[in-house]
Amino acid sequence: MPQRDVDVVVVGAGIAGLVAARDVMRGGFDVVVLEARERVGGRVLNAELPDGAPIEVGGAWVGPGQTEILDLIADLGLSLSPTHAEGRKVLDFNGRTLRYTGRIPRLNPVVLADIGYGSWRLGRLTRTLPPPGGMVDTRAAALDAQTFAAWLYRHLRTRGGREFLRFVTRAVFTTEPEDLSALWACSYLGANQGLGAFLTIEGGVLQNRIVGGSQQIALILAAQLGDRVRLNCPVTEVEWDDDSARIRLPESATLSARRAIIAVPPILSGRIRYAPPLPADRDQLIQRMPMGRVIKTNVIYDEPFWRRDGFSGQANSDRRTAATVLDNTPAAGAPGVLAVFTEGRRADLVSRLPQSDRRQQVLTDLAAYFGPAAKDPIAYIELDWAAEQYTRGCYGAFTTPSALTRFGPALRAPVGPLHWAGSETARRWTCSMNGAVESGHRAAREVTEALNAAQKPPTTQSA
């Protein structure tokens, strides 16, 4: 029998990989986590405010019902703070700027009724669908045969209603409704408690933040794993057979393990070279799972001046670069921070401009929402996640039409000793931090069950 350095190797030190590694470690097995970057956290990342305090530039929010991440946060000794939501919201839609309180902006009543009916249809549908990668029945296949844009066009009757759901789609999926399968869209919404969870802060997926920034989760997990986590180790090749996986490390070393958990986004899992190669079904699936695209910008002010003027800091637009805006001020109350999201095609367009032009557009937009004080930030931190080599898009992947029907089961199905984690593989809260945690637990369970089922040999033995 060939030498085995560890029981389990995990590729990727995002939340999914770290959770999986900790479970494996707690199960009594040796584990090593290989991370390409010089940091842990994946799509979860803290940056520094001018005063040195952390601010999230990646995934940040958690909501009620997200049991796995809430349990983890409590377990790690972290605490939550509510997202600021008091005050008027701004909706820049169809050429008009509305300021409103409550759940529903004062749109044309016919359009509102259309949106209400469309959302009801969508909710009824999404509640009964299998999770992404689940069994595709006739009804699911019919959804998968169309883009989400086609579904919206069919089920909404007014131009305003369709445009409204187009821009909500862009905010939720960070891509255009034409880009993704209606089945992915609906399964995803079902797995995330429906569209409503994205539209209101209280009770929704944006309800809470993590004090100290979400990357704390990854940093503490990594500290618990200690020197089991190796940074600056991009994995380019995995050799495998039925009962082992071997990974070439920098400096020509090789790490051998009995099982591997690949905890990177689907498209990146395909950029590793496997020997033997992955089965066609798995490869074809991940060829059809592109990442959404979002530029996240934190705009920092001395104080959250918009609160003083009765604004919540929440704004949405169907045409501006500052397309989605949230109050991202730290729990301490200062400095004032607005998190600005530029999603989908709008991100493509502004990414081609000089940074100064993009900044100018964002500040102009924020001034249009909250007044001229928005024009004088003290700091400005932007990140285009699609340009990040080891992420290549955010918030997450989606499937293109018919990919789930043709190849869905390959999303989670292990290949020999290779197991798949990452928020895209979650059955619930897909593509969220909670999804990452769920997927990490699930992959670790697969691996420990397989290792326990096999007679457990000593972790290092000679041929």
Next chain:
Amino acid sequence: MPQRDVDVVVVGAGIAGLVAARDVMRGGFDVVVLEARERVGGRVLNAELPDGAPIEVGGAWVGPGQTEILDLIADLGLSLSPTHAEGRKVLDFNGRTLRYTGRIPRLNPVVLADIGYGSWRLGRLTRTLPPPGGMVDTRAAALDAQTFAAWLYRHLRTRGGREFLRFVTRAVFTTEPEDLSALWACSYLGANQGLGAFLTIEGGVLQNRIVGGSQQIALILAAQLGDRVRLNCPVTEVEWDDDSARIRLPESATLSARRAIIAVPPILSGRIRYAPPLPADRDQLIQRMPMGRVIKTNVIYDEPFWRRDGFSGQANSDRRTAATVLDNTPAAGAPGVLAVFTEGRRADLVSRLPQSDRRQQVLTDLAAYFGPAAKDPIAYIELDWAAEQYTRGCYGAFTTPSALTRFGPALRAPVGPLHWAGSETARRWTCSMNGAVESGHRAAREVTEALNAAQKPPTTQSA
């Protein structure tokens, strides 16, 4: 100035890469071609018949108007033989098996009229579209916002007509009409002289074959390039800056060049690690260009028995594993060979069966078309191109909805010293051998113009 080993490195020894390398060599520059496999040819490959004669298991046919490949074939001293097309054709459609001569099978006249009208609409549209990756105007963007299935559904009125064009789509694009953008489908058809070019052998893209098998093209080109072609050199990493590209070779050597031509399918070009990473636009595009899927099977008999019974060997089915069949008998007239194609979703399904079951299905289908003699082949050669690590699907890539609108120009736009070739990047005859040749010439032209424009230093110099 850092050391440069060669002027130009080409990644991929398919027809595109080899043509590019030869042009570069003829332009007076040093060139090296790195090929991952132990052979040249990419999607063009000969296998051996029982008598030792070559038979094509990949791309094989050329048609009139394909100037670039026809010129190359003549230049290499190769000759053409006509595809056998005489005799009755078989159409297994909508539960009935028709045997017919001439262009048009005896379908229900209403369905025939619908197909005629739909094809006319399609032809009118495709003739006026830009090539894949060209300028997307309002009309092209509207096409790109829908799947080809949606276009077919809208423009055909009968169930039979829609189903007929569905199965024609599967044969042409080796994927389901739901999978691809209507813009890609229409641009592609426009670039390939319209749908008609795929439907009739004489005058179409299947009119001729290359005596000795299509891989001869690659083999002779490689012989002309001599030791400039290095096999068994998978490229996993390209470091680049404004005026050079460095590629790590096996055994820790590094090859340095002033320009690089990446001549592999789009999805595979994304599986190379670039330092610095590729721009987001290029990466997002190739995340949205999956490969079609086809299993090509050559079924070999002592003689082409179907000819004796008045069959052309051509058959098409909307439900059988032997979905597209052509007479692939060598020009010598024996042994008899049927080339069988199983495309798209049908390929997914049968790829999950044991090989013996697949073979059983194919032979049953061929017997249904041509009689019981089909059940006794003397040899059987099948290749699932989606399982090939260094191809990952055939005949070619396509784009998913809105990918060309958002990222189309990135298809051919060089990135620093990196240039893109491969049949998917061709402006005409996209995804054919002719497209490969065109793209190779174009990439070589880009590179030699850039090298000539710069002051040409000696090819090796020290810092």
